[in-house]
Amino acid sequence: MARITESPGTEPPPDSPVRQRRKEARPGELAAAAIEMFIEKGFAATRLEDIAARAGVSKGTVYLYFDSKEALFKAAVEAGIIPALEAGEALLAENGHPADVLLREFMRRWWDLLGDTPLGGLPKLMLAEVRNFPEVAAWYHERVILRAMRLMGAILDRGVAQGVFRAVPPESSVHVLFAPMLTLLLWRHGFGCCGLGDMPPPQQYLDDAVDILIHGLAAGSAAGVRP
Amino acid sequence: MARITESPGTEPPPDSPVRQRRKEARPGELAAAAIEMFIEKGFAATRLEDIAARAGVSKGTVYLYFDSKEALFKAAVEAGIIPALEAGEALLAENGHPADVLLREFMRRWWDLLGDTPLGGLPKLMLAEVRNFPEVAAWYHERVILRAMRLMGAILDRGVAQGVFRAVPPESSVHVLFAPMLTLLLWRHGFGCCGLGDMPPPQQYLDDAVDILIHGLAAGSAAGVRP
Amino acid sequence: MARITESPGTEPPPDSPVRQRRKEARPGELAAAAIEMFIEKGFAATRLEDIAARAGVSKGTVYLYFDSKEALFKAAVEAGIIPALEAGEALLAENGHPADVLLREFMRRWWDLLGDTPLGGLPKLMLAEVRNFPEVAAWYHERVILRAMRLMGAILDRGVAQGVFRAVPPESSVHVLFAPMLTLLLWRHGFGCCGLGDMPPPQQYLDDAVDILIHGLAAGSAAGVRP
Amino acid sequence: MARITESPGTEPPPDSPVRQRRKEARPGELAAAAIEMFIEKGFAATRLEDIAARAGVSKGTVYLYFDSKEALFKAAVEAGIIPALEAGEALLAENGHPADVLLREFMRRWWDLLGDTPLGGLPKLMLAEVRNFPEVAAWYHERVILRAMRLMGAILDRGVAQGVFRAVPPESSVHVLFAPMLTLLLWRHGFGCCGLGDMPPPQQYLDDAVDILIHGLAAGSAAGVRP
DNA sequence: CATGAATGAGCATTCATTCAT
DNA sequence: TATGAATGAATGCTCATTCAT
Numbered sequence: 001m002a003r004i005t006e007s008p009g010t011e012p013p014p015d016s017p018v019r020q021r022r023k024e025a026r027p028g029e030l031a032a033a034a035i036e037m038f039i040e041k042g043f044a045a046t047r048l049e050d051i052a053a054r055a056g057v058s059k060g061t062v063y064l065y066f067d068s069k070e071a072l073f074k075a076a077v078e079a080g081i082i083p084a085l086e087a088g089e090a091l092l093a094e095n096g097h098p099a100d101v102l103l104r105e106f107m108r109r110w111w112d113l114l115g116d117t118p119l120g121g122l123p124k125l126m127l128a129e130v131r132n133f134p135e136v137a138a139w140y141h142e143r144v145i146l147r148a149m150r151l152m153g154a155i156l157d158r159g160v161a162q163g164v165f166r167a168v169p170p171e172s173s174v175h176v177l178f179a180p181m182l183t184l185l186l187w188r189h190g191f192g193c194c195g196l197g198d199m200p201p202p203q204q205y206l207d208d209a210v211d212i213l214i215h216g217l218a219a220g221s222a223a224g225v226r227p
Numbered sequence: 228m229a230r231i232t233e234s235p236g237t238e239p240p241p242d243s244p245v246r247q248r249r250k251e252a253r254p255g256e257l258a259a260a261a262i263e264m265f266i267e268k269g270f271a272a273t274r275l276e277d278i279a280a281r282a283g284v285s286k287g288t289v290y291l292y293f294d295s296k297e298a299l300f301k302a303a304v305e306a307g308i309i310p311a312l313e314a315g316e317a318l319l320a321e322n323g324h325p326a327d328v329l330l331r332e333f334m335r336r337w338w339d340l341l342g343d344t345p346l347g348g349l350p351k352l353m354l355a356e357v358r359n360f361p362e363v364a365a366w367y368h369e370r371v372i373l374r375a376m377r378l379m380g381a382i383l384d385r386g387v388a389q390g391v392f393r394a395v396p397p398e399s400s401v402h403v404l405f406a407p408m409l410t411l412l413l414w415r416h417g418f419g420c421c422g423l424g425d426m427p428p429p430q431q432y433l434d435d436a437v438d439i440l441i442h443g444l445a446a447g448s449a450a451g452v453r454p
Numbered sequence: 455m456a457r458i459t460e461s462p463g464t465e466p467p468p469d470s471p472v473r474q475r476r477k478e479a480r481p482g483e484l485a486a487a488a489i490e491m492f493i494e495k496g497f498a499a500t501r502l503e504d505i506a507a508r509a510g511v512s513k514g515t516v517y518l519y520f521d522s523k524e525a526l527f528k529a530a531v532e533a534g535i536i537p538a539l540e541a542g543e544a545l546l547a548e549n550g551h552p553a554d555v556l557l558r559e560f561m562r563r564w565w566d567l568l569g570d571t572p573l574g575g576l577p578k579l580m581l582a583e584v585r586n587f588p589e590v591a592a593w594y595h596e597r598v599i600l601r602a603m604r605l606m607g608a609i610l611d612r613g614v615a616q617g618v619f620r621a622v623p624p625e626s627s628v629h630v631l632f633a634p635m636l637t638l639l640l641w642r643h644g645f646g647c648c649g650l651g652d653m654p655p656p657q658q659y660l661d662d663a664v665d666i667l668i669h670g671l672a673a674g675s676a677a678g679v680r681p
Numbered sequence: 682m683a684r685i686t687e688s689p690g691t692e693p694p695p696d697s698p699v700r701q702r703r704k705e706a707r708p709g710e711l712a713a714a715a716i717e718m719f720i721e722k723g724f725a726a727t728r729l730e731d732i733a734a735r736a737g738v739s740k741g742t743v744y745l746y747f748d749s750k751e752a753l754f755k756a757a758v759e760a761g762i763i764p765a766l767e768a769g770e771a772l773l774a775e776n777g778h779p780a781d782v783l784l785r786e787f788m789r790r791w792w793d794l795l796g797d798t799p800l801g802g803l804p805k806l807m808l809a810e811v812r813n814f815p816e817v818a819a820w821y822h823e824r825v826i827l828r829a830m831r832l833m834g835a836i837l838d839r840g841v842a843q844g845v846f847r848a849v850p851p852e853s854s855v856h857v858l859f860a861p862m863l864t865l866l867l868w869r870h871g872f873g874c875c876g877l878g879d880m881p882p883p884q885q886y887l888d889d890a891v892d893i894l895i896h897g898l899a900a901g902s903a904a905g906v907r908p
Numbered sequence: 909c910a911t912g913a914a915t916g917a918g919c920a921t922t923c924a925t926t927c928a929t
Numbered sequence: 930t931a932t933g934a935a936t937g938a939a940t941g942c943t944c945a946t947t948c949a950t
Contacts, residue, residue: 026934042269042359047919059920061936126418172435176436178410184402290947480913518913581872585721591875630893651822654856675899728923742931
């Protein structure tokens with residue numbers, strides 16, 4: 001599982017002086033520790049001291065880099081998203097494939113690059129805290145969600161243009177295409193992580209989902225379906 | 228939007244029969260007020276006093292009916308689910324229709340009876356608090372999620388048996404079938420409720436989704452789809 | 455020594471249940487406890503918990519009546535001043551006496567009604583905190599200081615009109631007349647209270663001071679004084 | 682307005698002779714920065730880091746020269762007083778003048794040498810912190826206040842001996858003579874500095890005050906004054 | 909039954925102090 | 930010497946919980 005920065009869990013390797021100087025690295029380590037805990041327990045239930053502990057520093061140190069718990073929250077979310085956005089851009093460049101192939105490829109790479117990462121918990125966190133952090137949510141909506149939707153919309157359009165997909169209502173369809181991905185994420189960071197879940201392995205699930213969706217969108221699939 | 232209980236407000240004269248009924252209604256009113264607020268702000272960020280205020284009673288009164296905030300949380304979740312379970316049962320009895328018709332009908336009725344209700348926020352709440360309330364989550368998982376999955380699985384099986392659906396991996400498919408419903412709920416109680424969000428009207432979206440899914444599952448839909 | 459409200463030191467007389475209900479009295483008791491401690495230690499060095507303890511309540515109780523430490527500070531100052539203002543008004547009504555008699559009487563009564571009271575420490579407190587609480591200071595300046603100055607100015611004017619006092623620069627003179635009073639207060643709540651001080655008894659000192667001042671203002675006193 | 686030390690600022694090249702001088706000057710610069718801030722905001726509300734910043738050094742440097750914030754406070758007060766004491770000594774040597782002339786001269790020179798200096802704020806500071814720093818206060822009382830009182834007492838005695846002043850109770854009178862000076866200082870560093878205040882210009886005020894006091898003490902001034 | 913004043917443990921935040929560099 | 934990153938005790942404030950009325 002990819003790590004946001006090099007693991008904050010493994011203690012500063014050989015030199016173990018407690019008081020370290022890492023001005024450069026600290027904000028990143030703290031932000032990483034923070035999102036992980038916020039994702040786990042939610043904003044309110046996460047104690048600043050625990051974040052500090054997970055990052056291997058003391059309570060006061062957090063305030064050398066962030067003005068408040070809220071500021072840390074915002075910074076952690078935004079910092080966590082940057083790799084996500086960049087990874088998304090890279091996928092955008094993908095070209096030439098027929099839309100159905102592209103869609104399958106898109107989901108697979110999304111899973112490896114984002115879904116299967118601590119950041120995969122972000123949607124759950126944002127969902128839980130929209131009401132408490134409308135500005136952060138708005139930012140996330142604009143920078144992440146809309147962007148992703150536009151990307152998916154482009155794939156869909158291309159498919160229709162290529163004659164690979166039939167004409168479906170674009171807005172609804174984009175949401176439907178994202179639904180299994182979102183569900184997978186939420187499951188994983190929700191019920192799935194307490195021994196509860198019972199779900200096929202992610203890759204398998206995504207492939208199965210893409211299969212149903214592609215069949216559902218396929219140009220020739222209308223025959224014999226009741227309206 | 229349906230209310231869980233009838234709104235509190237006009238104070239009935241003391242010791243009137245109405246007042247008696249109030250006494251028995253209290254736990255329910257409190258539970259109703261509680262889930263609504265828990266859904267809005269999460270467990271930790273919801274103040275007991277606000278719940279009391281919304282239920283029209285004072286802080287101390289809550290403790291006449293519930294031992295603690297946690298107990299109220301559990302009771303609220305469980306109480307909120309009862310109507311859901313019963314509504315689910317009713318749908319189970321539905322018979323005789325071909326599976327695709329049944330599926331469409333299922334989603335429509337689910338939306339009217341549950342989704343479009345304050346209880347529609349429950350999944351979001353559970354998701355956000357699994358880590359903090361594993362027992363409640365386990366209970367919810369067993370009593371609600373598994374039940375719903377079995378129901379959906381039954382519909383799917385019936386469709387295959389009827390020759391309406393092709394053979395698809397059952398576990399994955401059940402999740403895929405629920406995904407758009409879950410997504411709709413989360414959107415509604417998450418981003419959708421802060422003026423963010425832009426989504427087709429729920430009924431429309433559900434119909435569109437069911438359309439894609441049914442095409443995706445349809446017995447004859449395999450032709451010409453790349454594996 | 456007069457008390458602002460009945461002494462918060464003496465515990466709730468016969469009934470000693472720790473949890474008491476005194477919604478009416480509490481704000482006053484807290485304010486009284488607060489000024490005393492603020493006067494003693496200054497704003498920053500006074501712990502809210504100590505104020506609470508002196509008022510015989512717990513930390514949290516303070517927040518039932520005041521929004522913050524600052525709010526308590528402001529309220530305490532303002533509440534402390536009300537008796538002062540009223541006492542001042544009463545003195546204003548004093549009439550008919552020649553100005554020198556009036557001046558002596560004014561100081562004596564001021565001492566009994568205000569100076570020799572816990573409120574006597576207010577000037578010291580205000581002085582110490584002007585920079586930190588400009589608004590409170592401005593309020594105090596306008597409502598207390600200017601008022602007192604106008605009163606003293608009126609006495610001075612009357613003396614000149616009566617031919618009892620010679621013509622002296624009014625502004626400077628008013629400050630000079632207040633100077634010994636202020637000094638007495640500051641001494642008392644400053645050096646005087648740590649066993650340091652050595653000063654004549656207040657009444658004596660005030661009489662001596664008034665004597666010098668009246669001689670200094672007396673109509674016939676100019677003879678033989680070097681300019 | 683005179684500065685306690687010359688302003689820090691332009692960094693001299695390392696190890697230059699100037700830098701050497703700086704090293705020795707540090708404690709003084711720190712002490713100077715410290716009293717100014719203590720006077721402004723009080724002991725508790727002054728952050729060590731701000732003092733360091735004003736002195737142009739970093740937080741840690743303060744601890745090279747002072748053991749603690751309290752030690753710095755004491756040192757700053759004591760250091761600030763040295764010039765004051767010496768200036769006082771110089772005034773003591775003043776001789777030959779009649780007491781009334783001497784008194785007027787004394788006040789004028791005091792104002793120029795001390796009052797109108799950052800150190801003029803010391804009395805306010807001491808006043809505010811007596812309770813919190815009894816030892817410093819005791820020291821200040823003995824070394825500064827008593828000394829000043831003795832000096833003023835000597836002037837008074839001389840005046841009586843010269844037949845310039847009438848016999849007045851010495852203790853009270855000394856306090857009365859200092860009162861306008863103290864008041865001026867407190868005004869200046871208290872209300873006067875926030876745009877509040879309205880007082881004659883200091884020199885003017887002192888002259889007016891001295892005029893009233895001298896008239897009040899004058900040998901022939903008793904005639905026609907009511908006891 | 910219901911109230912709401914009172915409590916105190918818990919957490920965010922500040923800042924004097926330390927110490928590796 | 931000087932620095933400033935790091936620490937942690939101290940304090941303001943919140944809120945779940947209790948209990949006298």
